[in-house]
Amino acid sequence: MPRPIMAALDAARGTPILAVKPSRAKEQLESLPWVRSATIERRLPGTLFVRLVERRPLAVWQHGGTQELIDREGTVIPGFRPQSLCPAADGGG
Numbered sequence: 597m598p599r600p601i602m603a604a605l606d607a608a609r610g611t612p613i614l615a616v617k618p619s620r621a622k623e624q625l626e627s628l629p630w631v632r633s634a635t636i637e638r639r640l641p642g643t644l645f646v647r648l649v650e651r652r653p654l655a656v657w658q659h660g661g662t663q664e665l666i667d668r669e670g671t672v673i674p675g676f677r678p679q680s681l682c683p684a685a686d687g688g689g
Contacts (some may be wrong), residue, residue, distance in 0.1 A: 600628055601646070605636075614640055621646075629674045632667070 602608065604624035605667065607616050618636040626632035635647040651673050653665040665673045 601625065601648075604628060605644070605646070607644065613640065613642055613644060616644055 605616060605621045606625070607621075611615070612679055616636075616638070618638065621636045624636050625636070625646070627633050630651050633649045634650045635645075637645040639645050651667040651671065653673060655666055656667045657664050657666045657672070667673060
């Protein structure tokens, strides 16, 4: 798993499965800017199941002299560079 996910889970290989709190892990994962939703399940005896739904860029939003990627709900996806493959939405001003 990528480092940001492992850091959000606050777990490393060998961490006891009962030491990972699914509700806290869900909250931490969903705080990552590119994660729309997360599901975490303990599958005893030793598996932590993580399902992520990522935010998918829909368009480049141009506003105030800046460009940002937005998803289908209009949520800005911070930390990503707008790509020319996305249609542009001009916010005026």
